[in-house]
Amino acid sequence: MVNLWPMFLILIGALYQVKAQLAPPPPPPKTSIIISDGRSLLGWKAPFGEWRLVQSAKLTLNKPNIFTLVPGKGILVNGVHGKSENLLSNFQHGDVQAAIEYMVPKGSNSGVYFQGRYELQIFDSFGKKSVTSKDNGGIYEREVEGKSVGGNAPIINASKPPGEWQKFIVVFRAPRFDVDGNKLENAKFIKVIHNGQLIHKDIEVVGPTKGTRYNDEKSIGPLMLQGDHGPVAYRRIIFKPIKLD
Numbered sequence: 001m002v003n004l005w006p007m008f009l010i011l012i013g014a015l016y017q018v019k020a021q022l023a024p025p026p027p028p029p030k031t032s033i034i035i036s037d038g039r040s041l042l043g044w045k046a047p048f049g050e051w052r053l054v055q056s057a058k059l060t061l062n063k064p065n066i067f068t069l070v071p072g073k074g075i076l077v078n079g080v081h082g083k084s085e086n087l088l089s090n091f092q093h094g095d096v097q098a099a100i101e102y103m104v105p106k107g108s109n110s111g112v113y114f115q116g117r118y119e120l121q122i123f124d125s126f127g128k129k130s131v132t133s134k135d136n137g138g139i140y141e142r143e144v145e146g147k148s149v150g151g152n153a154p155i156i157n158a159s160k161p162p163g164e165w166q167k168f169i170v171v172f173r174a175p176r177f178d179v180d181g182n183k184l185e186n187a188k189f190i191k192v193i194h195n196g197q198l199i200h201k202d203i204e205v206v207g208p209t210k211g212t213r214y215n216d217e218k219s220i221g222p223l224m225l226q227g228d229h230g231p232v233a234y235r236r237i238i239f240k241p242i243k244l245d
Contacts, residue, residue: 035089035223035237038074045088049227050079057103057233059163064106067231075233082108082231086213088116089223094174095244098223099167101235106162108230111140114172115221117208118187122232125159135159137168137194140209150206154192154199165235169193173244175217183217190244 035043038053055072069077078084093115100112102122110122118139125136133141133151136159141151160166170192176185186207192200208214211226225234 032238032240033091035091035239036076036234037236038076038234040073041076043090045090045222047085048087050081050084051087051225051227052077052079054233057231059105064162065108065231067105067233075235077233078110078225078227078231082227082229084227086113086227087225091239092220092222093172093239093241094220095242096170096172096174097240097242098170098172099236099238100170101165101167101237103165103233103235104162105231108162108232110229110232111211111226112168113209113212113224113226114170114189115174115187115218116224117212117214117217117221118172118189118205119209119211119226120168120170120189120192122226123159124162125157126161128157128159131157136166137192137199139189139192139200139203139205140211142205142207143210148210151209152200152203154194155201156197156199158194158197158199160195166195171242171244174219177219187217 041048053073054069054075054077056070057067057075057077060066060068069080104122104124107124111119113119121134121136121138121140123136125131128135132153133139137154139152141148171190173188173190175183175187177183186204189200189203
């Protein structure tokens with residue numbers, strides 16, 4: 001009588017191999033970091049100034065340039081009057097992909113500074129046909145010997161009306177340095193998508209932009225929210241560290 005047991009074991013092993021090959025790969029580890037979700041100030045460095053958490057922020061009737069705030073949690077705002085110090089994240093980032101949801105009232109002005117140094121402008125630019133680096137989504141200009149230089153206007157104006165939530169998706173590449181700290185490559189906004197539309201691609205930033213608190217450049221740095229130019233609200237800020245060539 002032929003012993004079929006070895007053949008049976010081989011067949012079972014082959015079936016397991018096929019199943020293993022067909023099985024989907026395990027999901028990658030979760031690396032996203034919630035900088036802010038409106039529920040806590042733990043992601044930010046004190047002092048917080050007038051920055052606070054509220055349940056909602058809406059345009060004020062007959063005064064669309066300010067928010068009416070409802071106490072609670074869910075949204076981060078820079079106070080009732082939109083005049084506060086800049087806010088720095090505890091998280092220090094290098095290369096990163098970021099999702100930033102924000103809202104401004106009519107005529108307001110703010111900005112997010114990657115590594116605390118390179119500003120992506122936030123502004124009420126709704127309806128403008130011609131935009132500059134000072135408009136919503138612009139990469140702000142630098143200051144050299146007291147003069148404004150550089151800056152990059154968004155490719156298109158994708159701004160929504162004041163009082164509506166807007167979103168940036170940003171892929172940012174940090175500057176590169178040698179072992180002695182000498183800069184080899186500039187910081188770069190690889191891609192910026194504003195409300196679903198591409199507004200920047202492969203934009204180098206030679207140095208820190210105007211309004212930063214830093215005059216140097218580093219391989220890592222915090223996110224900075226500008227707080228003293230007008231009311232601004234943030235619903236969610238999520239960073240995903242990445243590694244770019």
